[in-house]
Amino acid sequence: MAKTNKRRDDERRTAAAAKVADMRREQQVAERRRRSMIVGAIVAAVIVVVVGVFIVVKNSGGTPTVASGSVGGTTGNYGIIVGKASAPVSMVAYEDFQCPICKQFEDTSGSMLAQEIARGKLKIEYRPIAFLDQESSTTYSTRALNAAACVVNYTNSATFKKFHDLLYANQPAEGSAGLPDSQLVAYAKQAGATAPDVASCISSLQFKSWTVSATTAASESSAMAGGISTPTVLLNGNKLNNALLYNPAQLSSVIESAASGKSQQ
Numbered sequence: 435m436a437k438t439n440k441r442r443d444d445e446r447r448t449a450a451a452a453k454v455a456d457m458r459r460e461q462q463v464a465e466r467r468r469r470s471m472i473v474g475a476i477v478a479a480v481i482v483v484v485v486g487v488f489i490v491v492k493n494s495g496g497t498p499t500v501a502s503g504s505v506g507g508t509t510g511n512y513g514i515i516v517g518k519a520s521a522p523v524s525m526v527a528y529e530d531f532q533c534p535i536c537k538q539f540e541d542t543s544g545s546m547l548a549q550e551i552a553r554g555k556l557k558i559e560y561r562p563i564a565f566l567d568q569e570s571s572t573t574y575s576t577r578a579l580n581a582a583a584c585v586v587n588y589t590n591s592a593t594f595k596k597f598h599d600l601l602y603a604n605q606p607a608e609g610s611a612g613l614p615d616s617q618l619v620a621y622a623k624q625a626g627a628t629a630p631d632v633a634s635c636i637s638s639l640q641f642k643s644w645t646v647s648a649t650t651a652a653s654e655s656s657a658m659a660g661g662i663s664t665p666t667v668l669l670n671g672n673k674l675n676n677a678l679l680y681n682p683a684q685l686s687s688v689i690e691s692a693a694s695g696k697s698q699q
Contacts (some may be wrong), residue, residue, distance in 0.1 A: 438562065512648035514586055516595045523550075523692045525558045528652055528666040531578035531601045536665045539679045540602040546682040555693045560598065563649040563693025565662055566608075574612025577636075579645045581618040584635035585627040596625035617654040 511525065525547075529536040550556035562582055564575035578601055585597045600621045606612045614622075619633045635641070653662045657673060667674045670692055679684050 435447045441619050446551055448587055453554045489519040490690070498623065512651055513559035513561045514582075514591050514594050515557055515559045516591050517551040521551070521554055521557040521559065523556045523689050524670055525556060526561060526657070526668040527558055527691075528561050528563060528657065528664055530566045530575050530664045531582070531605070532564075532569050532575040532612070533606060533664045534605070537602045537605045539667075540599070542680045543682040543685055544599065544602075546686050550686065550689055556689055560594075561648070561652060562598075562651045563662075564645045565649055565664075569608040570606065570610060572611045574610075576608060576645050577612065577615065577618065577639070578643060580639050580641045581615075581622060581650070583641035584632050585622050585625060587635065587641070588629040588632050589625075589627045591647075593626040597622055600625055610689070 527555070537557075547556065547558065553557065562579050564573075564579040566575045567573040569575070582594060582597060582601070586594045601613075604613065604617075615637050620637050622632050622636065652658055657666050657668055665676075665679060667679055669688065673690075674685075678688065
């Protein structure tokens with residue numbers, strides 16, 4: 435009788451141990467499943483974050499675009515074309531919005547150039563760059579060029595030209611803080627860039643990477659073979675003498691000659 439009871443006790447203990455072992459195995463399986471789910475959730479979250487960061491980075495820079503057509507657009511050379519595509523004379527103008535000599539060029543010859551554009555004889559490809567950041571305490575060259583890119587991106591080249599002219603008419607002194615972003619936004623609106631996104635584009639430096647690329651491309655161009663300098667102006671591919679830029683009557687004559695197929699200089 436005692437042996438029978440002992441055998442039953444052993445069987446119960448064995449069964450209990452087996453049940454405990456089964457429970458432990460189930461717990462281990464459940465724990466592994468839980469950990470896998472946690473890891474999967476973490477991986478998924480990381481993917482979402484990475485994709486989100488990629489989208490933000492992609493949308494925060496890039497190249498400003500405008501509608502294509504005879505009025506203009508941005509080119510692969512970081513240019514913004516103002517004038518009719520059919521114009522017989524093409525001008526390329528490298529400028530920096532902080533450059534006082536560029537302002538002199540615009541103040542002296544800007545009105546004449548606008549007349550030539552209106553007559554359909556001239557189109558200008560502006561290639562603004564930003565290499566004079568050291569001339570302000572707030573990297574104004576970059577901020578102004580970014581603002582110009584914002585205007586182009588949300589409007590067109592005609593509005594860009596108005597904004598361009600406003601920046602030169604109100605150019606801050608070298609060594610100053612430059613125009614604040616709020617003033618850049620105000621001038622953008624005055625020029626016709628009234629879209630709500632323009633203000634955020636300007637304040638967030640949305641096209642900062644583009645300004646760097648545009649400046650680098652200019653420095654590596656054949657026009658800047660002797661060193662980066664603004665203004666640098668080409669007419670039908672030929673670099674103009676700097677003195678000619680500040681003589682609107684003579685420059686107009688050169689444009690007329692180029693339009694008729696005669697020697698430019």
